[in-house]
Amino acid sequence: MQNSLVFMTILFFSNTTLCAITPEITNPDKFNENIYIVKHLSANRGYSPSLGSDCGDITLKDFNPKIYRSQKNKTNNPIYQGITLQYCSIEKEAKSNGYVAGMLLPEKIYFDNNDKIWKNRIKKMSAHDIIASQKLYGVKNINELKAINIYNIESVNASGYAIIDYNITKEEQRSNIKKKLSFCLFSNTEAFCGSGSMIYLFDGKEVDFTNYVLKSLETVEITPLLN
Template sequence: MNKEFIISTLLIVCFSVKAEIVPKPQEVIDSKNLTITEMSINDSSPIDYNTVQTSGCDIVTYTSFSPKGITTSPAQSIPASQWLCMFDTDTYKNGYDTGSYPEKISFNKKTKLWEVRQTGISFKGSSTYVKLKLYNIQSPNSSGFAVVDENINKHDQVLYRDKDLKKLIHFCMIHDIYALCGTGNLTTRINNKDVDLTSNALKSLETIRLKNQIH
């Protein structure tokens, strides 16, 4: 059996022991077609690490599960255009709410889970509204949510510099009083074909470890 395949499989199993994604992604990742890399997020990362609100997230590590043939940095397995370290109180308070959708993502204090709630807002986009896809994520030392948003408008296309933008991911992972949040484009091009990174991004979020000063 291929040695690289064995190592890849063991890494996935090990990270699954103390981690969980609810609901599980529909697409199963084929470990034979992955490049698995240990990553860290700090001041020298290729992606902007914004610690203006707080630097309490310290150095963050995770495992990147990138499709072989991807032309961007392995860090794009979690396709964040910017990492943002925040206080958990703001994350619990704000969740994910655009202010223009009939849905938002909020934290349920009783169940300790993130959930989709109705806002009563009428969607005024140019296309039919697509329901948000929410995932509750537990990593080895943090928990949080990821939401997939397919309601793309012209502002998004300009912001992410992609006229063919199809879907975005927004996420926050919380450890102690700190939250690491980010947002980014969930598709990339490999061999002139669109590749959906949703399952890869979720699997990587499942491995996040925040190494802050509170233990």
């Protein structure tokens, strides 16, 4: 009995310390780790599988406060949309591509094989890419673009990155997007990725959901399909 208790204690301790967000974040307003909705995702029912990949079943905890989840706009649709694009990709390809949405930004997201973490570095852009970037984001000078923030995520049984991006394309600006979060979590040969807008207007006040979503990503568990 004593050995069983020791084993259970070690198991519980390892599960609670495995999940992490680096750098650390401040818990969002009204955050309660004991209040959440469990979301179950599967191919074509929560995420889109890419050719040759299927992440199987995915579960995570949605920590967004109920008061925000229930409010709707004038067209009776939920105000908060959160991660609107979710897909499964091949791990090798997703790692190699890095932050695809930021290809026209002067930064490169890459996995440092020595430190085993995701990092960003300044990259040299061609004259063609600079012009394309200026048109895409509606800026006169590439220096007007803002630096992106990167977080390393360790979830229940996956690891990867989350990107916070304030660089909004002209098309996104028309949809009142002000801040984006993109992520990829890797488990075995698959990569669970997604993106969405993080700032929404409730009763005339902007609410930022970034840290709620980061905390949710920390709880992602991927159960691969059995062959």
